[in-house]
Amino acid sequence: MIFDCHAHVASNKVLPDRFFDGWVDNIVAAMPGKATDFQIAAIQRMFRELNADHDCSKFVAEMDDAGIDKAILLIIDFGFVYQGEADPIEDIYAIHRDIHKKYPGRFEIFTGVDPRRGREGVDTFEKSVRDWGFKGLKLYPPCGFSPSDERLFDYYEVCSKYNLPVLTHVGPTTPNLSFKHTGPNEIDEAAMRFPKVNFILGHAGTVRFEEAALIAEFRPNVFLDMSGFQTELRRDGFADIMRWHKKRGLIRKLLFGTDWPIHRFYGSQKKWVEAFDDLRDSDVINQQEYESIMYKNTQGLFDE
Ligand SMILES: [Zn+2]
Incomplete structure (x- = not known):
């Protein structure tokens, strides 16, 4: 069993x-x-060709080839930062609902929100969970807010x-957004403030991992x-990072993810x-640790 905790629909x-x-510029x-x-x-x-897999058929074929059973599709709400350029969020939710239905058991969907949507955003989030079967919240702070922004607390109440779980982006991204x-x-x-909510x-x-590990080590509800x-694989530093986590007893906090289609x-x-x-x-991790990272830790976030 393999569970990819981080993917997106590769569609413009x-x-x-x-x-x-922005990625092209970089x-x-x-x-x-x-x-x-x-x-x-x-x-x-x-990039345009890569970003044209509108129904995830190419993605599912690659998952099958790789032995990936399930993936979390993260919705990013670009509605405020790319005003007039991003499709309406309702349309984006609808695309994800269709994909969710088309491939039963293959995807979990995390609703993307921007706290500037106010009460309406919170209600839509709750509806996405109750009526559409979405399973978590995705936050994208490069859109211009902190994951500890008070306007998000109502969303975290729903999560509670x-x-x-909540997945929030860490580290640099496309240069036309704020870091x-x-x-x-x-x-x-x-x-x-929300100890019952798991934050990924x-x-x-692998990115800013030393700072992140300090939080994950001491906060039971924070995962990496x-x-x-x-x-890091291209720089030949990946095995060392894994050993680093292992020494600190953090295998229990690591979740396998690919960020499809970004690295394609x-x-x-x-x-x-x-x-x-x-x-x-090569014995950097043992079979049990492998299973924890590849799916058990992620699966555990959804257990009651
Ligand atoms: Zn991503």
Whole structure:
């Protein structure tokens, strides 16, 4: 059994073009020498093609190939930061409801919200849980708010009531959004006030992981999502990060995640699963620890 705790629908109806345009800017800036217009257009086209799997059929094929049984699809509410460029949030919820129905048992959906939606946002969130079977809350602080923003407390009350986890993004992202509230410590106030709600720090198993681990070690309700490890894998630092967590007894807090489709240029879903298989096969982690990371820890967040 493999459970991917972090994925998105790879569709420009869900992830706006502008989001990926920022990624293109970063890739171009990191290229040696000055990129030609032709090169820039080619990279842009690659992202557009990647972001056209509107019904998740390509994603499901890759999950099957990789042996991934289930994935959490995270909705990001870009409605306030990309005003006029993002599709209406109601349409985005509808796309996710269709996918949820189309592939029974393969996906859990986390509702994306922006606290500026006020009471209406809270009501829609509760409705998504009660009527549509959505299973958690996704927050994207680069849209301009902290996960400890008081306006989110009503959402956390709903999470408490229905036993729903919250996944919040940590670390840098596309350069046209703010990194101000993306530090691991931003969760501290919320995690303290809502001890019954489990908070997953997105990417924080590998991004800003030392700060994040301090919180995860001492707060029972804070967990670390491993997605983004692909970058460390390329830098050859992934095994060391896993050993680092293991020494601190934090395997119990790590959740396997891929962040599909963000890292697709660098490898398939199968390759990302094999990276964890390799850690097991080279005794960095044992079979029991492997199972904890690959699905048991994530599954445990949904248990009553
Ligand atoms: Zn993501």
